[in-house]
Amino acid sequence: METIISIKPLIAVLVSICAVPLLILSKRSNIRETWTFVAAGAKFLIIISMLPAILNGNQIVYTLAEVVPGAAIKFRVDPLGMLFALVASSLWILTSAYSIGYMRKLKEHSQTRYFCFFALALSATIGVAFAANLLTLYLFYEMLSLATYPLVTHHQDKEGRASGRKYLTYILGTSIGLLLPAMIISYNVAGTLEFANQGFLAGTCSKGLVTMLLVFFIFGFAKAAIMPFHGWLPAAMVAPTPVSALLHAVAVVKVGVFSIVRVLTGVFGIELLSTLDLGLVICVAASFTIIVASLIALTQDNLKRLLAFSTIGQLSYIVLGVGLLSPKGMTGGILHIAMHAFGKITLFFCAGAIFVATGKRNISEMVGIGKRMPLTMAAFFIASLSIIGLPPTGGFWSKWYLVLGSLEAHQIAVLVVLLTSSLLNAAYFMPVVYKAFFCTPEESMFEDKVQEAPAFCLVPLMITAFVTVMFFFYPQPFFRLATMVVKGITGG
Amino acid sequence: MVILTGALLIYAMGDFPSWADPASPAHNHVSPRYIEKSLEQTSVPNIVTAVLADYRGYDTMFETTVVFAAGVVCFFLLRIPRKDEPTVRRYRHTLTGMTIRVKETRQIPPVLEEFERIDTLWAPHDLIIKTCCRILVPFLQLFGLYVIAHGHHSPGGGFQGGVILGASMILLAISHDLRTAIGRMSERVHAILCPVGVFIYAGTGALCMVLGLNFLDYGALAGILHVDPVTARSHGILIVEIGVGLAVMATMIWIYNNISSKGKYDEGL
Amino acid sequence: MSQHYPALLVIVPLLSALLISIVGWLNKRFCFPIAVAALSVSLYSSVGLLLRVMDEKVILYFLGGWDPPWGIAYSVDHLSALVLVVVSVVALLNLIATQKSVEQEFSEKIGAFYTLYLLLITGLLGIVVTGDAFNLYVLLEITALTGYGLIAMGEDRAPLASLNYVYMGTIGACFYLLGIGYLYISTGSLNMTNISSILPGLYDSKVVLAAFIICIVGVFLKMAFFPLHAWLPNAYTYAPSAVSSLVAPLMTKVMIYVMIRLMLTVFTPAFTFSNLALSNSVVWLAVIAISMGAVLALGARDMKKMLCYVVIAEVGYMVGGAWLGNRAGMTGAILHIANDALMTLCVFLAVGNIVYKVRGYAFEDLKGMFRKMPYTMTGLVAGALSMIGVPPTCGFFSKWYLISGGIQAGQYGFVAALVFSSLINAVLFFRIIEIGYYEPFGADHGHGSSPVRMAEAPLTMVVPLLIVAGGLVMMGVYTGDIITHIIEPIIPPAIGN
């Protein structure tokens, strides 16, 4: 376990920011999109290039500037961050491809702005992934909130305006109102903000204060959409589908949960939480969210809203997994970051593809669509399997470890929650697939001829679907990273 | 609220040294040195002048600047550039007091001694006052100059003299009308004299700085004036007093002209 | 020449102000270049001072060659050097940025305008650099007088607002003068350091206490600290945009500087914080000031008014931070002087550009601004983020210190007020941004081209704005260095954690 000083993390963060001027300056749309691809590819390669070092148990550190004594703008690449960065950057490539297809087909306005802020959002995401202390994390967290605002409100119509407001109110409100004070308080009691494997709050403050901070942090990261701060996520579904796909299935919400995981492990530390048995608080909040979100999802007819609520539920799996404070549970939770990402993005891609090809948004209008877009719906089916947590998909592993973790922690209630929610997941996904494929010709709403979305849309979702399956047979390297993380934080 | 403030002040008065008590700290820390040293350090018997223009000369410079600033502000706020000349001008024959109206288009009669331009019919006209004031003004100005020049030895100095000089012009403006006064000293003149006055002061200071000593250290002028530094200080004080006088006079007139005529520079009050 | 920096800094603007007022009668075209040159000189010398202060703690300059307490002495320490740099930077940038709008607004009185402008800066710089309590009063009056004049040239409600400002400002200045008189009667000296060396014997004297209270109240009046803020909103709102973008950043901040100078140098911390009831009540006033400012800003219907109330809230930040009585709070207050000056300048400049283009600053005038003036709006957003306190803009870090100071002092009301006001700021500014971002697009999904065409303000207005916007981020990133090298030495060890 040695520490490498390298500027790579900074580059990885900055590369897409650097792309922004190029995007603005490029005259023709083709050039612009080429730049997007270049940036995405570069980012991915840089991050991959750091992977081996991490897998060998090293960590890469780079300090930009010491802004506040004890809290610098500093990057540290460790397994957890690596895992998240890998997911985000690899998915950016696919999403760029997808969004090109989507935006062009629908002739959206001001695409340059769209791609610019997309790039910014990605930088922020990687920044969060590699943040070495709470300050840096907060910095990029805020940057992400602001960068995604124009994306969420891309259409600039009444609806977009309303949801944009809601989005900012939730995200900024919580981050300024809860997160900032919590951060400053912990800085004042601990004198540092540096993430430590065992957390830095241990032994610095009373139980009451710790509990308060915990609550502040968990709800402060409203991007994790833990109830009651979940309202923005369904509202944000007015955004163009690629945005929803990347940001609201991967970047934004995952940044939320990722931050929570970071804080729980790096600020509080597992020992502290288990000695004060605060894990229960987390579990309760998470379980509640899981069940309620799944129930709400049952009632949705708009496909994207359904996916949104399912996301809310799935995010809490991750929090729950860490909240169990048991090695296996944490492994499951962390794995779920990756698994759910691929599964959910596939689903969003499908939803988008359906919209692009047929202009349909609601499930009730999709009867028999399987005949029309077999590939898309096949991908949809696989992805939903992964979300439910059935083999042969990656989702199975994460779910499996969560279950093991709940047993390990002797939390039968949690086990029940997990199983129920899986059933509920099945209950809201299967009808869609069923209706799509098995219906009599007369109740089908589409004439019986295959007509898929444009290739730019189709290929990415095929890839992600394939990857989901692949993860079942080959969960490396994510599995390895996850175990390393757990080994690190449990000191085992 | 007023009462509250007053209460605070009176409460604080409890610890004051009683009035005119020679033993009070105010008299025993800084001021004795002024009183005892000023003559030999600046060779100016009038201690107030010495302190004003030398020990605390910097304050005084900014004080002059304040006056100047006030002048500029009044000009800035009120002055209306004369665009709309009335098409009809009135002239009054001073001896008979009868007035004539002249169309702009017509050719204006040569404005002789006994014709004066007026804007309103009720413009006052009093020969006695005018004559007296016209006689008085030069004496006033002479006195003003004396006060400025003699500030070293007797009460007086730039401010007082400048005010007197300004007052003389203002008296002229009141007794006759503003136009006459402006005829004697046009706007441009006093508007430029005003900064020039301050400039003399600050420039002297800057000159001292150029000559290698600190700003406003008149001792530096010794080289130029061919006198010992102490006398140089007294000369320096004289120079700045003159500057102050100019500035104050010009500003007084400037402010009066602007305020009395609402910036129109017509006949004024 | 470098030993004359303290004098040059003040004298050069003064002399060139006089020069301008002469030249203004001959040829107007020379006024602007002269002003730029003068302010560049004072910027140069103030930076030079800052660098010199870094290694030789305190720089003294005896005017007229008389050593204090008999003569007037300039004393420059880290605090004043920092504020000097801030003042001259803001003044210069604003001068350049507003050239066009000045030409637009005062076509034939340009000479007078620049004269007053330079005199104002002279006064401000002098206030910061002087070490003599009475000299400070004179300079205070210069600043005030020129300020009244400049403000009154605004819209038709400006003269009235300015007149009220005259009343309030005069009371404030007179209170200060009176306080100095009380100090003089009890110490017999006017030089700040000299006074503070004499005072310790007199801490229990009622006169000194009264002097302290009177001075502070006077300064509060000048800086529009709640509940004495009534004059500020109208005065700054109806002032010409070129002026409000000068006075809003500088006036209040310099007054804060004076307050801190009084607290730390004249009356030593030992005296200042000895009376807990006093400092606590001031902190609570600050809490009220912040909340009131935020709420009133919500009620405002146009940008300038809104920003004015924000300024009032910011004053509350600094006063509260300074009176917390611990290092973190004081650090935050001093840091916020610099940061707040910059960000206020940023937003006011942006508003100025908008006024220059669309001749109005009501919220409706913002419709479609993002398409019309993208760069200006970028500047506005940067300023807004800093006001809200989003890292890495500098506003975040000063807020950081203020909040931690509040926590350490156990003043949770203050902390709550800070958080509250940043939330309100978020609402305020995103309301504006939203208007600018949406309005041109109607119900039709916004496809195709929008009616608004891009019409950006001239380059001389945009570039300084963007420089300031960049400066906000720079300040934020280098906060650490600023604090360790400049602010730490200022705070006397008497102020513990």
Next chain:
Amino acid sequence: MPDLITSIVDYYNYLIYVILMMIGLYAMIAKKNLVKKIVGMNIFQTAIILFYVSIGAKKGATIPIIQHGHGEGAHEIVPSVIEAAEYINPLPHVLMLTAIVVAVATLGVALALAIKVYNRYETLEEDEILAQIRET
């Protein structure tokens, strides 16, 4: 009682200046007429001037102009020793010279502003002006 009288006698200028100042402050706060406010402002400033000048007073001392001869070489004939007790304190007078000038300058600006306000609203009564503003 006698000590009260003595204290009043000791402090009477200070008392008077406080009273003057209160008058001025009251005028500035309570009066509605803008010019009356300006007058109040002047009284206020004058009160402070009185205060300072009373600081300068010193029992048994004369004006701070050193006795000296006139004419040629007068400056050389410096009195052997100058007793500080013989002359009153010059500093307050100097300061007040400044303060007076400042007061005058402020007065000028205030009047100019008042004229501007009058040109705009045709009145100097604050409440009438506010009424006009409310109408528009």
